[in-house]
Structures are given as structure tokens and as C-alpha cells.
Amino acid sequence: MLGADYEAIRLTLDDDAEGEVVATLVRRPCPGSRRAVLYIHGFVDYFFQTHLADFYVERGYSFYALDLRKYGRSLLDHQTPNFAHSMSDYFPEIDEAVRLIREDNDTLLVNGHSTGGLVAALWADRVRGQGLVDGLFLNSPFLELNVPTGVRRTLAPVVRALAKGRPKMAVPAGVSRSYVHSIHRDHDGEWDFDLTWKPAEGFGVRLGWLAAIIKAQRQVKAGLDIDVPVLVMASTTTVRGRNGDYSNGDGVLNADDIARWSTRLGRHVTCVRVESGLHDLVLSAAPVRAKVFEELDRWLTAYL
Template sequence: MEFREDILGAPYEAAELTLRPDDEGAVCATLVRRLVPGSERAVLYVHGYNDYFFQTNLADHYTALGFSFYALDLRKYGRSLRPHQSPNFVRHLAEYDEEIDEAVRIIRELDGHRQLLLNGHSTGGLIAALWAGRRAGRAVVDGLFLNSPFLSMPAGPAVRTVGGPAVTAIGRMAPTRVLPSSLNPHYTHSLHKDHQGEWDFDLTLKPAEGFPLYAGWLAAIHQGHRRLRSGLGIDVPVLLMASTRSISTTVWNEGLRRADAVLRADDIAAQGPRLGRHVTIVRIEDGIHDLVLSGEAARTRVFAELDHWLAAYLDVPAIEAPLIDAPLIDARPADARPAGESA
């Protein structure tokens, strides 16, 4: 393993992690890092579905706090996708344990960091949470920050109840069968500077229309959700953030700049207590799906809340800027509130 300059340029470096081959052949993951000399704190970021690490503003924030920053491009995603592979495909989410374990080993044993925060976004949040549950009691991670984690299918209970077993059966019999995708291209358009957004990233690694949706991958997600519903028993503090609202639209809508256009934010918050015994839930007004890419006021709130939590639970020195004034948000879904009670 050798770190070389990353596609983002200095100060980012990347190393290819060779993993066990699967049915499609050779497999690798990519570990990106930005070191803070002398730091004993580190954070490992795990991206979402149809995604890869490009969120340098997130790395900027962590390094300003004194964290060395690491990010994984998981197998068959982003920097790690190879021509012979089905993009994003796995049969079980536990397959990702291999690259997370290796990244943790490098961060702790080779690079010498004594404290480690795991930060997952969307599907990466589900993967990180399941991994942390399986590693409970081993003291390999000190906390989790989950940014709009994929803890529930963006559908009603009836659809989830009926559709889950059907998808699992299809995924078992025909794992690489391509299913109709509901990925909203307008979400990616709301992010990218060449459309309606302010961020620059590679649209071949994160295409607006997404990659094929495989039945086996979706079955793996359903299996992960079933495991979550039984409780994960994560034994370190967890910070879960989600927007205060979601939006569903097939055409461009300005509301895409102020709501989660991928998942149901209320459902994310409702599942939070199943993660472990020590879960902090924060709802972000005007937050989008990837909260750190929200509009300036919302992402300022995200970072302020993160800093406050890090100071309280991981003993990270508090920054000088106080939390911006904002009303408390009820984390419960509307249908869980007593009749007549509003948010």
C-alpha cells in the first residue's frame, strides 16, 4: 500500500486497498487522507449511494478542529470502480467491513491516532452504523456522526412491508437484475455548479441519473434495515442529523435547495433510537440530503451542532463561535405527536 497524490490534489493523498476478490474478479477500495501533523484525533468518512468523497469543505472543517481526515471510496464506487465491475454492487452490507476494518487499522496502528470518529452519509451512514454495531465492545471507534443516514426506505409502511420480502426474494434469485430506479436527477442538479448548485464534482463518478439499481444491492439494504429494527446496540455516542422536511418532485423545484430530496427525514429521526443507548438527534432547518452541502445558513448550523457535540462527548476543544440561535425542532414524525400538537 502506498499513498500518492489524490485526484483532488495536495494536500489529499490516496492509497488503493486490495481486498478479497468476488464473483466479478479483483476488488479494491480507496483510502483518501489529509493529515494534520502531530494530531492524535482522526475522522473516517464513508460516502453515500451514487457518491464518492469530494466534500472538501467537510475535510476543511475537521482539519481546522485538529482532526486528520480520512475518507473511504468503497468498493465499486468512485475512485474504486473498475471496468469489470457492476457499479455500487454488493450482496451483503457486511462485505464493506473488510475495507472499514483495514482503514481503521491504518488510521490507528500505522498513522498512530488514538481517537477515531466515524462519519457516514446516507447509505454510508447505514453501513457505518451496522459496522459499529458489529464492533461493539472492541473500542475501535469513539463516536459516530451520521449525516442523513439511510435508516428507512423512502416509502410508506405498507409498501415497505410488502415490497421488502419481494425484493429480497428477487435479490437472492437474480442479484444483478436491474430494477427501475427512483433516483431524482434534480437532487444532483441542485448540487452541481454547472446546473443549479455551487459545488464541483465529477459527474462520471456521481452521475445525476445514477448507476443501475441492482436487486441484490437493494435486498442487502432491506436486510440492513431489518437488522436495525431489532436494535444495533452501538456502545459509543452517536450524533444523528437530518433535515426538518423532505420533498418529492419529478421536476425542478426551488424547494430542492431546502429539503431532503432523497429520503424521508422524519423516518430517519424516528429510527434513531434503535442505533444505541446514547443517540443525539438534531434536525436542520433548510437542510438538504447531504447536510454539509446545504445552503450557507443550514450548513453553518450543521457544523456548529457537530462542534458542540464533539466538545461534549469526545472532549474536542470548543471553537470560539457559539451555536447560532435557532428554535428547537421536534424530532418526532408528525404522526407520532399528540393530536393538536404542532412542531
């Protein structure tokens, strides 16, 4: 549950093949400020990181977060959780959120995590030259599949072909149960979040969504031209296997791949590697997330 300082605004969007579609814009204002940040969550996720909002508000930013369509507060009973045919499916709610935010603010930072980082990068590239966004902070953006190169090359054409006929077919992949257990307070972590919206077993990865991710990542690899400063942060360590130390590295994505492909986002990219950072870096252990916030604060001071 969010505190009394927060307001949730429902955004009504065009219906899709499953019916009614909504998104949710969470707002926590910073009185007197004309600067804002828009947070976009990752896959099998939603906004619950109120300490992240605290960080921004303390630095004079009004905080906004989107629960994208079919996620978290926006998930409706008739919908396939977290499903999309294209990462551009999310552009309408980002456009509307930015329109609302820009009514009261002169400066806007977009902060995307994981899949939200991939979506934010593609959106920022699409709106370049329009003056809608002033900077991007991407927390472990999903710039590459976390599978061996050989598997990736074989997988992509197969997924594309199968997704055409069976886009909602589930495939054996998803958020690692070990990762979710490493962050939830009922297990090995310190964070409280709704396990119906962010379940340890995930919602299943569907072929259409995976094909959309592969297409979006191909766009990044071909090179984007984001025209504002970009900060990318990733862990120094990738964790693999059930017996890995999920308290000291990224247990979802390959951190080296994030750093590698970050250079394709635009001409002004800063990449920071965080020792012992988790996949969601701001959910890392207290000393680690203090380093994350220190680096973010330094970058904000320099560029925004």
C-alpha cells in the same frame, strides 16, 4: 481533483465473483494530532467534500475518507457500479482503514452519510467493546426506504424472492436527478464533482443491493447496541416530486423516518434536525451548513 494536501492509498481486498476488488483510502493529515475521522460516503457517491475535511482539520482531526469498493476512485472497469450482496461486504475495507488510522491516532470518529451511515452503524455495532471507534456522526443515514408503508410491506418479500435468482436485475429507482442537479455547479448548485462517478441518472438500483439494504434496515429496526455516542442529523423537510423545492429539504430520503429510527442505534444517541437541510447536509446552502457545522462542533466538544 483533490489538492496536494491529500494522498490516496489503494487497499487491496479479496477478489469477489466479478474479479479484482479494491478500495481507496484518502488521507489529509493534521500534523501533531492523535485524533482522526473516517468519512464513508453514500450510494452513487464518493468523497469530494473537501470543505468537510477543512472543518475537521481546523479542529485538530486528521481526515480520512473511504471510496468503498465499486465506487468512485475504487470502481474498476469489470465491476457492476455500486453493487453489493450485503452491507457487510464493506466491512473488510473499513476494518483495514481503521487498522491503518489507529496506527497513528488514539481517537477515531466515524462519519457516515446516507448508505454510508447505515453501513457505519452496522460496523460500529459489530465492533462494540473493542475500542476501535470513539463516536459516530451519521449525516442523513439510510435507515428506511423512502416509500409509503404499505408499499414497503409488499415490496420487501418480493425483492427478497426475486434477488435470489436475479440479483443484478435493475429496478426503476435511484438517486433523484433533481437532487443531483440541485447540488452540481453546472445546474442549480455550487459543488463540483465527477459526474461519471456520481451521475445524475445514477447507476440503477439492482435487486440484490436493494435486498441487502432492506435486510440491514431490518437489523437497525430490531435495535443495535452501539456503545459510543452517536450524533444523527437530518433535515426538517422531505421533498417529493419533480416540482419539489430541492434546495430546501431532503430530496432522497424521508427525514422523519431518519429521526424515528435513530433511537434504535444505541443507548446514547443525539438527533438534530436541520431546517432547509439537503440530503447531504454539508452540501446545503451556506447558512444551513454553517448550522450543521455548529451543531457538529458542539457535539464533538461535548463527547470527543
